[in-house]
Amino acid sequence: MNVHLQKSEVKNQELKVTITGSKSETNRLLLLQALYPNLTIDNISNSDDSEVMQKALAFTYHPSPITQTIDVHHAGTAMRFLTAFFAIQEEKEIVLTGSSRMKERPIKILVEALQQLGAEISYVENDGYPPIQIKGKKLTQNKVSLPANVSSQYISALLLIAPKLEYGLELTLEGEITSVPYIKMTLALLNEIRIETSFENNIITVGHAKYVGATRLTVESDWSSVSYWYSIVALSEIGTQITLSSYKKNSLQGDAALAEIYQNFGVKTIFNGNNTITISKVKAHNLLPFTYDLKDCPDIAQTIAVTCFGLGIGCDLYGLHTLKIKETDRLEALKTELTKLGAAISVTNESLHLKPSTSINENIAIKTYQDHRMAMAFAPLALRVPIIIEEAEVVSKSYPDFWNDLKSVGFQME
Secondary structure: OOEEEOOOOOOOOOEEEEOOEOHHHHHHHHHHHHHOOOEEEEOOOOOHHHHHHHHHHOOOOOOOOOOEEEEOOOOHHHHHHHHHHHHOOOOOEEEEEOOOOHHHOOOHHHHHHHHHOOOEEEEOOOOOOOOEEEEOOOOOOOEEEEEOOOOHHHHHHHHHHHHHOOOOEEEEEEOOOOOHHHHHHHHHHHHHOOOOEEEEOOEEEEOOOOOOOOEEEEOOEOHHHHHHHHHHHHOOOOOOEEEEEOOOOOOOOHHHHHHHHHHHHOEEEEEOOOOEEEEEEOOOOOOOOEEEEOOOOHHHHHHHHHHHHHHOOOEEEEOOHHHHHOOOOHHHHHHHHHHHOOOOEEEOOOOEEEOOOOOOOOOEEEOOOOOHHHHHHHHHHHHOOOEEEOOHHHHHHOOOOHHHHHHHOOOOEO
């Protein structure tokens, strides 16, 4: 399905949008709930990724001569978290697989870490990549080390199963750590269910917990999803204002950095007393090129790059090396699609460099590469020019209501 967005404008009135729970928090809590059934979770994400997690965790195992297969499709978080989860499911043997793109996304670092702990995992097709065959067993080791600059999902996958290991876990991270907020999110959620953790220097420890008492947890709404609304407000007229729920000032999500970042684009964030935020365009954007290290929040890089292009300003974004192994190579995808729109852009393995521009090519078809964030990051440009988003249904991976929510604030589309 392609969506042809006409040149649009946000209705000039106070608008309210509700966004479901964070995919990142939801998937962590779903795994913890599978390990500790006394947990109750409210405001679960309605994303495809979280549905994949729920179905996989509810999988009913039947021993048979044929190994059973679980397909996570495009869900990278599910692939990483479930690899660790099934590694400790004693006496169960499964094959974990995914889409053609998932089979190109590396998992060797996580597999080797689990093997250090005693896990039995092998590759079905290509060494270092899904599909993988997992024979669940009791893991008796409690110390492991990882390069610190790998995807935080590898690290979180280990931390989430750590309380079920007989002696807990001591995880040593070697080098400079990437995506610290996502690691801290995992540890904070463990703390919420009264599991002891520590994170000092480059060593993380998680205590053993055979049982966890009954606990009710509410998932905060997704900050990655709200990034597109920041872009919409930044590209709108001064005075545009949108209220969104449910958000906390002391968020566990790294993408909450949006509130600070978008001040550069004239957007002010007010945290209201009822777990809502109001974002408003209060002044013209800064005309100077924007420079930022996104190592703690790389998922908002696409939104920021497109926002800068729409505003006609340059940007230099760093800390983006993990974007090479996402749903697509996001750096190359951004370069290709922004160039079609008339941008002067270059990328390296870990950075993006966009020059200021004065015009945007109209009615360009944006390829989304089966990547939800490509579709949503480019949609706000309809506030400047008509634009076509190919395979628009891909947004269901993280934000199924995206197109309906855009319509509700005045976007015109076919």
